[in-house]
Amino acid sequence: MAQADKKLKSFGFFGNKYEEAAELLEKAANNYKLGKAWKPAAEAYRQLAAVHVKTDSKHDAASSYVEGAKALMKVAPAEAVVLLQQAVEVYTDMGRLNMAARQLKEIAEAQEKQGLKDEAVTFYSQAADLFATENSSSEANKCRLKVAEFSAELDK
Structure with a gap:
């Protein structure tokens, strides 16, 4: 990773140099x-x-954030949430x-596993809204059920 950092810092704004840095960071x-x-791994x-x-490779950026979050979920779920939010x-x-x-x-599920039900409700609700916007009724309903379940448990 140090080698990748050196290359990245010395490259400036030339396209191929970023591709080389990306390749080294991925390795x-x-x-x-x-x-x-x-x-x-998550830092890389x-x-x-x-x-x-x-x-300006947005899809690859989002995928990298998700991969980093997967690594962090194993040791630091709260830190993984930050990467998922960036994705x-x-x-x-x-x-x-x-x-x-x-x-x-995914963020809601991580919050749920940590026992942070208030936070999980927030993220399940946001997920449900986006799923509904995209006409994914089944996924939206699954998220809404979680919101209802946790809201009932929290007396809300």
């Missing part, structure tokens, strides 16, 4: 994952996402509302 992330070094994916943002922003900007909704649902 670093994969190697960290193989070694089960989840936090460094976060840096990879930043490279993709600079090259939601990118997907929303791209008009990929179904993908954004899936990530919101």
Whole structure:
């Protein structure tokens, strides 16, 4: 990863240099994952996402955020939520509302596992709205059921 960082800092704004940096960061992330070094893997994916943002490759940026979040879910779920929220922003900007909704649902599930039901309600509700907007009634209803269940448990 240090090699990728050096290349990234020395490249300036020339296209191929970012592609090389992205390739090195992706290799670093994969190697960290193989070694089960989840936090460094997530950091490499976060840096990879930043490279993709600079090259205006939004889909790749969002995918990198999601991959980083998957790694962090194993050791630091609260930190993973931050990366998933970044992916939601990118997907929303791209008009990929179904993908954004899936990530919101993932955040809600992470909050639920941590026992943070108030937060889970918020994210399930947001996911339900986006799923409904995209005519994914079944997914929207699943999220609404979770909202109702947790709201009842929380006496809301």
